[in-house]
Amino acid sequence: MPSRLSDAFRGQPIHPQQLKHPDFTSLQELPDSYAWNQRDDDYPSGDAFATDQSVPIIDLNDPNALQGIGHACKTWGVFQVTNHGIPTSLLDMVECTSRTLFSLPVHQKLKAARSPDGVSGYGFARISSFFSKLMWSEGFTIVGSPDEHFRLIWPQDYRNYCDVIKEYKEEMKKLAGRLMWLMLGSLGIIAKQDIKWAGPKGDFKEASAVLQLNYYPACPDPDRAMGLAAHTDSTLLTILYQNSTSGLQVLKEGAGWVTVPPLPGGLVINLGDLMHILSNGSYPSILHRARVNRTHHRFSVAYLYGPPSSVKISPHPKLLGPAQPPLYRPVTWNEYLDTKAKHFNKALSSVRVCVPLNGLVDVNEHNNSVTVG
Ligand SMILES: C=C1C[C@]23C[C@@]1(O)CC[C@H]2[C@@]12CCC[C@@](C)(C(=O)O1)[C@H]2[C@@H]3C(=O)O
Ligand SMILES: O=C(O)CCC(=O)C(=O)O
Numbered sequence: 060m061p062s063r064l065s066d067a068f069r070g071q072p073i074h075p076q077q078l079k080h081p082d083f084t085s086l087q088e089l090p091d092s093y094a095w096n097q098r099d100d101d102y103p104s105g106d107a108f109a110t111d112q113s114v115p116i117i118d119l120n121d122p123n124a125l126q127g128i129g130h131a132c133k134t135w136g137v138f139q140v141t142n143h144g145i146p147t148s149l150l151d152m153v154e155c156t157s158r159t160l161f162s163l164p165v166h167q168k169l170k171a172a173r174s175p176d177g178v179s180g181y182g183f184a185r186i187s188s189f190f191s192k193l194m195w196s197e198g199f200t201i202v203g204s205p206d207e208h209f210r211l212i213w214p215q216d217y218r219n220y221c222d223v224i225k226e227y228k229e230e231m232k233k234l235a236g237r238l239m240w241l242m243l244g245s246l247g248i249i250a251k252q253d254i255k256w257a258g259p260k261g262d263f264k265e266a267s268a269v270l271q272l273n274y275y276p277a278c279p280d281p282d283r284a285m286g287l288a289a290h291t292d293s294t295l296l297t298i299l300y301q302n303s304t305s306g307l308q309v310l311k312e313g314a315g316w317v318t319v320p321p322l323p324g325g326l327v328i329n330l331g332d333l334m335h336i337l338s339n340g341s342y343p344s345i346l347h348r349a350r351v352n353r354t355h356h357r358f359s360v361a362y363l364y365g366p367p368s369s370v371k372i373s374p375h376p377k378l379l380g381p382a383q384p385p386l387y388r389p390v391t392w393n394e395y396l397d398t399k400a401k402h403f404n405k406a407l408s409s410v411r412v413c414v415p416l417n418g419l420v421d422v423n424e425h426n427n428s429v430t431v432g
């Protein structure tokens with residue numbers, strides 16, 4: 060099992076045909092390979108339902124933010140934050156970098172193409188291989204430093220772009236650490252020593268992260284196209300910046316697909332599968348997708364946040380008891396990414412512990428170490 064994030068997909072290369080990239084600007088109508096039918100997506104499709112429910116908005120300066128976050132995590136698995144401390148100028152600069160990158164001619168972007176078994180670089184979303192139709196989007200994944208790839212794209216002036224990305228990642232890391240403590244606090248986990256990997260200062264210094272730049276070109280037939288198909292993130296949490304064009308939708312039980320409207324200066328926080336595991340199933344990971352727009356391009360930037368590569372995430376001992384056995388076996392982020400690359404939306408159930416009728420807890424698949432009587 061590879062231990063570095065950049066090697067996560069060595070065993071699951073993407074088929075070369077899925078790496079070909081069209082020039083979206085030259086397409087006047089939607090090619091059949093991009094036209095989705097309901098059966099191409101496993102989940103309820105069509106327009107977002109008319110609903111009066113909306114994703115919670117939490118003001119991080121509010122003294123009641125912790126309670127609000129706890130409620131949002133339990134009932135939604137997603138919320139938006141304001142007063143998060145990330146300067147608007149930095150959000151603008153990242154959007155501008157992304158806009159400049161995706162506006163380049165395809166042959167230029169392909170100089171930094173993601174390799175079939177790699178994580179970093181330009182290409183389709185990793186989940187594309189699970190769908191028979193193509194997604195109306197382009198992505199650029201950054202693991203560690205963007206230098207190597209940006210130098211291939213902008214040989215003269217890559218440094219300024221790299222600096223923007225580095226600053227953005229640093230600011231996101233601080234915010235993610237803060238959100239981690241709020242989420243953990245809302246679960247009743249408050250002591251620094253309860254999460255060893257938070258480090259001596261409790262700043263989650265060794266945490267891992269991946270930055271994903273997404274671009275959704277304007278689309279001649281948006282109702283039949285799909286920007287990014289329904290998925291949960293494999294992360295602990297994801298901090299998503301979206302520009303002023305809406306497109307993000309989340310699936311809420313009882314309400315269907317709910318659009319998450321862009322909030323000026325706001326950021327969307329998605330709970331990922333690892334947080335679901337850590338909370339022993341009490342916080343859901345949110346199923347979400349991105350739709351596209353007839354006249355407007357859309358950009359989003361996802362900061363995908365997980366534990367240090369060597370750390371196994373498991374249901375937190377503070378949440379367990381005789382009546383609350385662990386529902387999931389321990390996994391590192393890399394092991395989970397490998398499982399996700401094989402099983403996609405069945406990944407969570409494939410790391411779920413089987414609870415037989417005799418009350419003994421056993422674990423399925425690769426792990427044979429946990430038996431709780
Ligand atoms: C660390 C990762 C999470 C991610 C797969 C990846 O290796 C790098 C890209 C991430 C992303 C972004 C778009 C949606 C997603 C499902 C995908 O296909 O690639 C996520 C992956 C994930 O969270 O599992
Ligand atoms: O573009 C969006 O709104 C969603 C992006 C996303 O889900 C992701 O990058 O994981």
Ligand SMILES: [Fe+2]
Nearest residue numbers: 290291292347
């Ligand atoms: Fe996502």
